Amino acid sequence: MTTGTIYASRRRWPVIITTVGLHAGVLLAFIPGTSSWGAVGVALLLHCLTIGFGVALGFHRLASHRSFRVPKWLEYSLIFCGTLAGQGGVLGWVGYHRLHHRHTDQQLDPHDSTQGFFWSHIAWLMHEVPSRKQMTPHIRDIADDPFYLFCHEYYIALQLGLAAVLYALGGWPFVIWGIFVRLFVGFHSTCFVNSACHMFGYRNHEVADHSTNCWWVAILTFGEGWHNNHHAYQASAQAGNHWWEIDLAWQTVRLFQALGWATHIKTMKAPAKPIG
DSSP states (O other), X not given: OOOSOSSOSSBOHHHHHHHHHHHHHHXXXXXXXXXXXXXXXXXXXXXXIIIXXXXXXXXXXXXXXXXXXXXXXXXXXXXXXXXXTTSSOHHHHHHHHHHHHHSTTSTTOTTOGGGOHHHHHTGGGGBOOOOHHHHGGGOTXXXXXXXXXXXXXXXXXXXXXXXXXXXXXXXXXXXXXXXXXXHHXXXXXXXXXXXXXXXXXXXXXXXXXXXXXXXXXXXXXXXXXXXXXXXXXXXXXXXXXXXXXXXXHHHHHHHHHHTTOOBSOOOTTSOOXXXX
């Protein structure tokens, strides 16, 4: 494989400052009077909605890989939940992920794991990444969708709106746990898929990259930690290969199917080329 990365030249200071601010905000949870069981419950509920429904199902298996189809109202609901995960605009998220599959662990992989744990986990976000114009060829199927564009452009405003709602419902404890702590946990949970799941764990499939399966990442991300399985069958809506590889996102797809909402579901029958 080619070594080195083309994305490490220029730092993105707004992203660095925002990331530092998020991590500093988590410390507020240790101040007396800023925590409650209700606030913890809100954080857990929002983690399920934003990481489980939003990122695992919406951003990843639906938008990035088109592993299944659902009615537009449900697709947009999942994308909205993913937007509230605070992991950047949906067009960038999908574009970077598709680039990752096209160039896994090589120069053009935005979070190339051969550059080390810190780079693939978080540092890549803080450096130059492909521009919107450069990304367009990889996201043509969603680039002009009005709802996707809305979520992409206003994901920060939507997060601030959520913070206002949480403050109205439960004051600062709801904001600290429902925004700062929840974003911190969700952000690193997803980042572990890019870092830990290319360095630690086991492999069911000998694919031409370093992807691995990590059970603890799968728990945090509702099944996304079965990453080696995913790289072997990236078009599949199912990530767990064995009965004990619990994949809650896949079980949700099956529930959608039972309700008549999910169709054209792709499974682990044959490897497929990346979309975009």
